[in-house]
Amino acid sequence: MSGKARNSFVFVIPVRNPEDDKVSNYQCIETALHETVRSLTRQTWENTHVVVVCHQVPLWSSDYSNQVTFLDVSNLSVFPPNTNPVRVDKGLKYIIGILYAKKNLNPALIMPMDADDYVNINLAKSLIWKNHFNKLSDGYMIKQGLHINLEVTPQYSIEYEAAYQIRNFDHSCGSCRIFKPKPLMRRLKSIDTNITEKFSCWPSKLPNASLKVPEEPVVWLSDRSKSTYHTEDSIVNILGRHINQNAYFKFSSLSLIGAAKGCGHGNHDGPRQGEVHQDKLISDFPIQKFYGEFGVLRNS
Known part of the structure; x- marks a missing residue:
């Protein structure tokens, strides 16, 4: 295996069940997801992969088959609509995506992402290099980032209205922590030491870049972890609620303006419903600079 094959950078994105009552318009969610995936x-860094854990494989999935895998959980009994708290739903999906990546993609770093956020196009490259020399931390934290005011149009495209640099960015965005696999797997093994073996058999990707996640290991995961859903130190809750992660992992802070939170499209689950945090504004950020630095293609 080549050095680059070992040094993959993997993004993991959970997507909500389209049938959840709180989903006002799933097509808006999928539009934002498309823009996020395309930017990632x-x-x-060429050895970058995106793992999306979702209930509905998008029609555009095959456009990114070389770099993106869609893990289809639509037939699994563990994810009925309107049942699990958001943190549990997200946490379980992150775990499934992480275990898929660990088995199939040989990650050097894993970044849990929200489905409507963006990262600096140089993030993976800079961290893969930095990671060779940083032996003391469990991962990295993006402390400087942007809020992007955007709108999903009636034609289901995205219009970007403004960008702002935000104070204490890591308190307001779930897409700001990057994990080394070893400390992450140590935490996952708190569920069961055999967790990697339970998730060792995966079907091949279909031509549309998707695969059906097997039922048996996910039911096993749910059964093993269900009793911990009400405890903060459960790895399900730690992954599903980003603000809790600092207490359980040691992160090195980054100086890079590394991530951007998509705000204003109306399908958010946070306490502020995804609005720009006006009380934390540092300054405007040029929208054209955002396009260039975060992989968003626009004609003007």
Whole structure:
């Protein structure tokens, strides 16, 4: 295996059940997801992969088959609509995506992402290099980032209205922590030491870049972890609620303006419903600069 094959950078994105009552318009969610996935495939580190854990494989999935895998959980009994708290739903999906990546993609770093956020196109490349020399931390934290005011149009495209640099960015965005696999797997093994073996058999990707996640290991995961859903130190809750992660992992802070939170499209689950945090504004950020640095293609 070549050095680059070992040094993959993997993004993991959970997507909500389209049938959840709180989903006002799933097509808006899928539009934002499309823009996020497309931007992530423009990382300057070529060995980058995106794992999307979803209930509905998008029609455009095959456009990114070389870099993106859609893990289809639509037939699994563990994810009925309107049942699990958001943190549990997200946490379980992150775990499934992480275990898929660990088995199939040989990650050097894993970044849990929200389905409507963006990262600097040089993030993976800079961290893969930095990671060779940083032996003391469990991963990295993006402390400087942007809020992007955007709108999903009636034609289901995205219009970007403004960008702002935000104070204490890591308190307001779930897409700001990057994990080394070893400390992450140590935490996952708190569920069961055999967790990697339980998730060792995966079907091959279909031509549309998707695969059906097997039922048996996910039911096993749910059964093993269900009793911990009400405890903060459960790895399901730690992954599903980003603000809890600092207490359980040691992160090195990054100086790069590394991530951007998509705000204003109306399908958010946070306490502020995805609005720009006006009380934390530092300054405007040029929208054209955002396009260039975050892999968003626009004609003007």
